Amino acid sequence: MTTAAANVLQYLLLVLGAPLLRALIARVKAVIQRRQGTNLWRPYADLLKLFRKEDLVPPDSSPLFRFAPMMLAASTFVAAALVPTVNQSALLAFAGDFIVLVYVLALGRFFMGLGALDGSSSFAGMGASREAMISALAEAPLLLGLIAVAILAGQGNIVEIVRWTLSQNFFDVSAVHAVAFAALAMVAIAETGRMPVDNPTTHLELTMIHEAMVLEYSGPSLALIEWAQAVKLTVVLSLLIGLFAPWGMAANLTLAGLALGLGAYLLKLVVLAIVIAVLESSIAKLRMYMVPEFLGIATALGALAVVFTALLRR
């Protein structure tokens, strides 16, 4: 098997399998609440249903309204091609470093904000302004955390960072990694709109952040948004796995190596999904004004991680 084929396969796995991860989190949460929960394949049925439906567009909107979900999906799918998952390589690894990843994701967010404002509903506008605040505040800790890891590895490309991490001793977890992981995990929660920053399952418009932005969307546009959101969650989690726990990732393209890489990756994702579900079940959502403090802590941790790199690299 060539590297390119393996990369295409792992990319398809991420993009097509992403809705399953969200369903898994929802299912674990249901089990914790002693509910039966929905079928794991339900998100696919939902997507199929939405893709077949009519796209309702608010009368006052411009073509931007329809364009925004496409940009979101496109940017998220590109981001998915930058992250190694099963194999120590990625489809677009040659195309850029972690800064590209950060801003490709930001591009989708930017367009979603514009699309939400374009729909001219007061809830969407409110959601867009909140999302803008959160993404502005989340950018610093995200970059700081990634910079710390990159300095430590001496590499800017995510695949190279992963390879460097794999070459290190399994038990040799540096302080930089611990602190950067904490910062990036907090950012991951904010970036993907999960509890306690945002509640993806609420019906209360006034408390929504991401969901408020997409209230006006329907049909195929909504399907793209939902799919992109699922992919984004998986990309962010895969990034955490790749940067901080890549062990098991296939080094050579043998069938056994790939199978081991796949198994290790899926196992780690499932563990993360369970951790998210347990975390989301055991706390109440933050008051909106606490979110900057939450991300402030993440920024402080990110800065600390960068400081630590100076100590570790003498």
Next chain:
Amino acid sequence: MTSNRLGFMSHTNTTESLHESLRSGRLVSVFGTKDGEHKLSIHYVVDAGASGYRFFQFAADRPVTSITAITPAAAWYEREVHDQYGIEILGHPDLRPLVLHENWPDGVHPMVSAVGSVPWASRPYPFLEVHGDGVCEVAVGPVHAGIIEPGHFRFSVMGDRVIHLELRHFYTHKGTEKLFEQSPVARGMLIAESVSGDNCFAHAVAYCEAVENAFGVQVPRRAAAIRLIGLELERMLAHVADVGALCGDVGFTVPAAYASRIKEDLLRVSAACVGTRYWRGMATPGGVNRDFSSAAASSLAAAVERASGEFASLARKVLDTASVQNRFEGAGVLLANVARDLAVVGVVARASGIALDVRRDHPYGAYTEQAIDLPVFHYGDVLARARVRINEAAVSAQLISEIAANLPPGPTCAAAGFEKDAQGFSAVESPRGELLYWVSCRRGQIARCHIKSPSFQNWPALPFAVADNIIADFPLINKSFNLSYSGCDR
């Protein structure tokens, strides 16, 4: 007029005595009536504390002076009387239509004229506008994302901070008080039950007791005890559900799911004991429609005790969770002086430091033999309202256990005739607070039935609790009040 153990219907109808009474007492309700000769009257009900409820009646064919300046709690009542009866109110600061919406024509007052075919109109309804740099209006409802009743909320916000909130309700106005007219006295509770779904038994009992007071019917002790069980069970159900819903509103889903399970257990045991989940069809003038077997009573008591224990430990866990404390504490503070000015009742009053409970202050039915432990908190925030609910649910469970273990023997319904002309009232502490029914019967039919619902009383207080909070906290604050739309809209 008749004297009554709850109070008296006063003859001293001077404006001075009304004002005097309002200064020391609490406004309970204001309502209009129309007698056989189409003469309009306006009635004021004041809670005078130990001496009971005082009623004042004034002729309203000529304009009536507003009392809103003396007691702001009268504002909505006077607007309603103005809408429904066309009674002129002089000196009211805001006489925009309240109950009747923009589609209702001017000059058609449903309680005095026929409403068979009313033409469609379009009147303006000016909302209060807040001007200034960066002030935005956010309109929420009447159609909401969840399965809740319709109500419109107009926020003026600056960023996320709420400067002003204006309510526009009465989308579920069903003309309930008009429906009562001409209904047979013996069947009025069927209408009362449908005023507010989750407080249906309190409404039914309040109606029945008003009729019983009017006709001097003595309710058998066993029936009174069974009514107490129903009323307390309804309170417990409401409080369990509300605490669960508060958790749900802050995204704390596990306690929300557990609370709804506890509620469901209680509903099922209700269905097994009395045949209906919410005690619909149980109350009837003179007593109750169904007796309890002693086995049913003990199984109900056992289920209530189990649910109460589960709820107490759930509530403890919820209140011990730091993230919940962070959301509940200091959110939606209703100051005691505002609460007093607006004469709020029920849980909302007790969470703002006002010790007020009809069961204790003006006991009725089996409550005359019970001492009620009244939880009162002073902070007036979401946490205080949650704690009042949690403590009250425990008190209710205790009462149910005591009464169910010692059900007095005897009949469950007294025979009664409702043919003569009579007037009466009753006050009941529903899960949301003081509920007052005033009935006037003529030849076996209801001539007029006025409902003072706790939600109508408490809704105007909500904007004061919401102002200065962030708009994202509004659903939580609103839930902590948990007022009924249907009960308010009548």
